[in-house]
Amino acid sequence: MNDYTVVHEKAPAFFDRFARKDENQHQTHYCPGCGHGVVHKMIADALTELGVQQRTILVSPVGCSVFAYYYFDTGNVQAAHGRAPAVATALKRSNPESIVISYQGDGDLAAIGTAEIVHAANRGENITVFFVNNSIYGMTGGQMAPTTLLGQISTTTPWGRRPNNDGMPIKMCEMLSALEAPAYIERVALSDAKHILQARKAVKKALELQTQHAGFSMVEILSPCPTILKMEPTVARHWVGEVLAKQFPLGVYRDHRAEFVPVDVPQKPLAELLGLGGEKLSDAERQSRRKNTQARTIKVAGFGGQGVLLLGQLLAEMGMREHMEVSWLPSYGPEMRSGSAHCHVTLAHERIGAPVITRPEVLIAMNEPSLRKFGPMVQVGGMILYNGRELPEDLQFEGTTVHCIPASQIADEIGAAKVANVVMLGAMLEATNCLPLATARTVLADMVKNPKLSEMNDRALDVGREYLDQDVLALAVAGPDGCGE
Amino acid sequence: MAKGTIKVNQDECKGCGLCVESCPQKGMELSPELNHYGIHPAFLNNDKCTGCGICYFVCPEPGALTVYKLAAGQTTADLAQHAEVAHAATV
Secondary structure (H helix, E strand, O other): OOOEEEEEOOOOOEOOOOOOOOOOOOOOOOOOOOHHHHHHHHHHHHHHHHOOHHHEEEEEOOOHHHHHHHOEOOEEEEOOOOOHHHHHHHHHHHOOOOEEEEEEEHHHHHHHOHHHHHHHHHOOOOOEEEEEEOOEEOOOOOEEOOOOOEOOOEOOEOOOEOHHHHOOOOOHHHHHOOOOOOOEEEEEEOOOHHHHHHHHHHHHHHHHHHHOOOOOEEEEEEOOOHHHHOOOHHHHHHHHHHHHHHHOOOEEEEOOOOOOOOOOOOOOOHHHHOOOOOOOOOHHHHHHHOOOOOOEEEEEEEEOOOOHHHHHHHHHHHHHHOOOEEEEEEOOHHHHOOOEEEEEEEEEOOOOOOOOOOOOOEEEEOOHHHHHHHHHHOOOOOEEEEEOOOOOOOOOOOOOEEEEEOHHHHHHHHOOHHHHHHHHHHHHHHHHOOOOHHHHHHHHHHHOOOHHHHHHHHHHHHHHHHHHHHHHHHHHHHOOOOOOO | OOOEEEEEOOOOOOOOOHHHHHOOOOOEEEOOOOOOOOOOOEEEOOOOOOOOOHHHHHOOOOOOEEEEEEOOOOOOOOOHHHHHHHHHHHO
16 A cells, blocks of 8 residues: 555554453454444544644543553552542643643543532633533443433433432533633533544644643533443434534533633741741752751650650751751541550651651650550651659560650649640650751740749650660660660 | 555454444455354455545444555556455455
């Protein structure tokens, strides 16, 4: 065929082979005559024509098209049922130059994901949604969808959908076009060649608008499901044109973005908002400022009311003042009411991935239950600081340095039980040297406004340190395993 | 001689018949033979193909159909052998 030139062929936006399973990698998993394949081709061709394949991220839904990531040679994320517009929002905001497509069916978009699509549209997210509406739950075997027509038989409406019991078919284009933010909403159908060509234009236009940062675009595609409708593929698509499109009128529902009236809200730098002075440091300066600090993962645990969460906040705040990367993750909710409370603090020199600490380097256990629960989780070579004169007899921690500080008792003697956490802070700083003492004093002074308490905190800090020193001395005398400094 | 032609990937075609119904030249047909997967795949049955691409647009399979057009300025006179090639590719 030397004299013939290729005008239409498999788009480069598709993988050569579809590696979903070992067999049948040369074809999709869709049934013969399925609308998904036709829509996939429209998208793939449009990505090629617009030259954006390399920066496209496709979010596949739950439904028959869940496997879209086996077909599109683009970035791919598979979202939980209905959540594709929310996932797409995050992808687009974190990668503003990417082209983000949320590909969804009617069960995904119009049933379980109604909230996500409405709010993504209402925020005017600069994403493109392809909404494939076949009026039925296809993958799960033909249950009623919100888009199922009145009188239409499904496995859950065996006598046909009745409005008094099952409500009315939901019209997403009409609904979303009532919002002000969307830029482009059109409904098309795969009923015949002419309409398929119109649909191709709509798909391309929606994507092109995204490249122009026009805002939210959605194309609803009425699509045949020959298998569930129990029709021949050709009959199924006639049905789409003659029946489905009567209930869901085709056309452009929105073709411009409403002009937003700009609201002038002065944007303060975050650091300024938090009263941190907004000091800007280069990486090198940051490194040098951190030289008096050491990275640590710390778990603080105790009863609610012992200042467990506050101690964590103090540590995190101190880390921040020293230009470290910090995170503070409290245990929330019913778990901590009148029961045990704990928090995770990470003091790091690198960016922190997850704030959850499963194996802490340092455990500050403000009571015995916390010690029993979290003590065994401390890393080998780590440290436990226990609020008590000595460990319970039946407990021992191999490979872990244990310091027992009767912080509650010390705090009582100072004059306020609530400063026990600061006693532990003093001991912990002395034992680990992970943060400068001066910073602790500054942070305490800043965070505790009550002058009387502030003065007690200062003393608590010192007594904690002194007690720890004596403890270390005693350990050093007691045997060679002490952490003797 | 045809202004266009197509190639059907006999293994990828699922025999849904959408191209048969859509071809403006009535040029598509489902083969009476079964392919390896037990499907009657489509093939081009006449030489009236214009390379319009409608079969490609309505086909749900990404690579089942490839559409060719006669290169610009080409006459149809000397293309007998290409018809054979095209035919061979569809069977």
